[in-house]
Amino acid sequence: MPFIGNIFQALSKTREKVADAFDNIVKRKVTPDSLEQLEEVLLSSDMGFETVSTILNVVEKHHDEGFISKVEDHLVSILPMKEDNYLPSNNPIIVMVVGVNGTGKTTTAAKLASYYKKLGNNILMVAADTYRAAAIDQLKIWANRIDVDLVHNEKSKQPSSILFDGLTAAKSKNIDVVIVDTAGRLHTHKNLMDELEKMYRMAESKFAEFKLSALITLDASLGLNSLVQAREFLKIIQIDGAIMTKMDGSAKGGIIFPLYQDLGLAVRFIGLGEDLDDLITFDALEYTQGLLGTK
CATH class of the missing domain: 3.40.50.300 (P-loop containing nucleotide triphosphate hydrolases)
Structure with a gap:
């Protein structure tokens, strides 16, 4: 199964709350109450205060346009680019x-x-x-x-x-x-x-x-x-990196952001189950899309 199918399903518990909070802003527009609700939801997904604060800034700045895509771009920019996960070259x-x-x-x-x-x-x-x-x-x-x-x-x-x-x-x-x-x-x-x-x-x-x-x-x-x-x-x-296990059962899928922002620790793999194939390489874009439900 492709990565996006796996991660999209794995983030369902986190995405359910996050997507609802963003939908609420789309329907009610940006108000102090809707922003406060969004903040609470994002913090409850363990995105961390720094990440949540910047998301709120993006929403406020771009509330008259497609702010979801702006939030997606911002979150992707926070995380490191996909790497080759220590593939052997000249050295084992x-x-x-x-x-x-x-x-x-x-x-x-x-x-x-x-x-x-x-x-x-x-x-x-x-x-x-x-x-x-x-x-x-x-x-x-x-x-x-x-x-x-x-x-x-x-x-x-x-x-x-x-x-x-x-x-x-x-x-x-x-x-x-x-x-x-x-x-x-x-x-x-x-x-x-x-x-x-x-x-x-x-x-x-x-x-x-x-x-x-x-x-x-x-x-x-x-x-x-x-x-x-x-x-x-x-x-x-x-x-040199983290492997997030049990992601498929967690409602705290936002943890990857403070892990990198606070400790400089990038997630290299995500574990989704007990089978040998239930380990997927981490990709910032596909992870963010799975979190926001934008794909």
Whole structure:
């Protein structure tokens, strides 16, 4: 299914409120009451105060013309342009999937492996979550389905050691993309955060021939609370982008704007379900159109 079909459906809960609020302005014209109602709706979708304020300014400025298209143009301009999502070029890449418990990291890691393989890359997965035995079993099933190699060690409790073994294997096999599933961790667990930093620094220093990146999985249903999580991870390692999971069940689809405006963190992928194909690359225009219902 094309991206716009997926994202349009996924944003239905957010769009229902947002579109109604804009329709109300079209019918009643711009009044203090209609603007206040629009502000409340936009804030409830977790677009963030800065984004909402600029939207209201656009509506007021262009209320005598087609202001919806002006709002669309404005929102698209806020977000970064679509990128190539770390496609290998001269160097192989490492993608570390990080985040708190319950955000769908393991499933997302498998989806990423499938995504990159379909682009013609040689893939290796590394099971570096040493705290949840089910994660390794889960990755074994996914790796078998995708038909990619998986490095794991149920006897080891040292994720840095497992990652080292995985990257060493990747070098010898001329792997294009290494997908690393890490343990879920809260920022309040200092030991686990220190452990994540150790893994990142080891990969960075000992495997410089790889392009290292980290993507954080964020639960879209948590809205602005996701910013708190991301901000803490950014204190430990460099995060190169976010993957919004569970977008299909959230009424807080506006979170992508403050995530980028407040933290400079761009969304690279959106997760819409449990199947391998339920991971789509992020596109600012199509996302905005899905949010506003303009396509």
